Amino acid sequence: MFTLVGLGLGDVKDITVRGLEAVRAADKVYLEAYTSFLIGCSVPALEEFYGRPIVVADRDMVESGVVLDEARAGQKAVLLVVGDVFGATTHSDLMVRCSEENIPTQVFHNASIINAVGCCGLQLYRFGQVLSLCFWTETWRPDSWYERLLSNRKAGIHTLLLLDIKVKEVSDENLARGRKVYEPPRYMTIHQALEQLKEVEANKQGGAIDSNTTYVGVARVGSATQQVVAGSLDELLAVDFGEPLHSLIVAGDIHECEEDHVKLFRATKA
């Protein structure tokens, strides 16, 4: 049996009761640690709460299918995933492999930023396609998200921007020398995302954002230190959003019932 268990948003106790039972009954417990980031806890804290050792699975271990070895041998393996379980194609790929190899599977869902973003007061059914912003390099500055942001904006709907996470990166220099030395993890901040939005708009001038646009910055959603601030680009640039993870919403038209909730988070109170 191969079981995917969503961990939810942060705290060790954000796991569901069924998820916890599966973890405690497992022969082997993996934590997928490269498509997201544990916000409010650590691997030792999880191990203590579960009473089970955890193997941190990096990209190689997940994509090579090593995490399926115990399940292939008829044992119970659990892969813990931060947020919900199907946020990344790699988890779909594991389900496909299990089907091909006749390994039974189970899934225990949990909250992810995709639904928890409702905490900012904008209604989930008024969000368009989710977009991802990547860290830019000197030679690679992707901005293909712009057209989709523009399309959401023209439709008057909100856009959740997921901000880049870089873990276990190897620098160009170390890569050239064949050294598997990892850079410290990096998490894109709301400020970096706002600067990217501003720069791409200045280049494209399609009107996806303008001086009247409302942004909502959300940091560490679901944790005790959750932070939500709504305002203009400059207002949000003046806010210290603290530790990761950050996400950013570009609001579309804000309905009256939404504004009643959003105004609780306005940088400038009316």
Added chain:
Amino acid sequence: MFTLVGLGLGDVKDITVRGLEAVRAADKVYLEAYTSFLIGCSVPALEEFYGRPIVVADRDMVESGVVLDEARAGQKAVLLVVGDVFGATTHSDLMVRCSEENIPTQVFHNASIINAVGCCGLQLYRFGQVLSLCFWTETWRPDSWYERLLSNRKAGIHTLLLLDIKVKEVSDENLARGRKVYEPPRYMTIHQALEQLKEVEANKQGGAIDSNTTYVGVARVGSATQQVVAGSLDELLAVDFGEPLHSLIVAGDIHECEEDHVKLFRATKA
């Protein structure tokens, strides 16, 4: 303290550990029972698992703010919400009232169909705006979702259709006679949704759906009896999806990595 606790998708044990702790520590526990539906359990089953009595709160109790009474008096009140907590504007409204009345709040998120739909193999970041289909009556046949479906389809992205739930309805006759007699609850089926799609397309002929469109019907997502079937409109009409809740996805362009997963659920195997 007023605490919103998401129950997740079905099973009594889909609550998170933190959510369960809040329920067990509460002075009063309400269940919001009109915007969604408990799939895999019943109120007595929840009461037994929690060891706490539950007051089922209907629309009147929630919208009038009666559910805040204990929290106003300094006690701990929990409102249980099926799925995640911010799926309906009424829950946002409660947060606003708490802020106005200086009642402290807490939120424990959980899975909802909005993210759990990833189980069908289509990637969450390739979904556009979520749409809701309503039961039609003789005089009220809303189809304003059509333009948004068309817009998602033109953008090549997927559309999750949430299907109507009618609980505690009073018939026109009983309404006219002033009798508060409730009709049995009704849940729109995948078949009903497909028929509605077909009819609106036939009227509007915008090309939001055509004979090549892939649909994915999902029933009781997250429960032990979860059912996922992908196929053409006629293929899905031939499937018995069983008990509620049902949801329907109109697929956009299906990427290769998505198709590998979706094909596990195809009505007709290639």
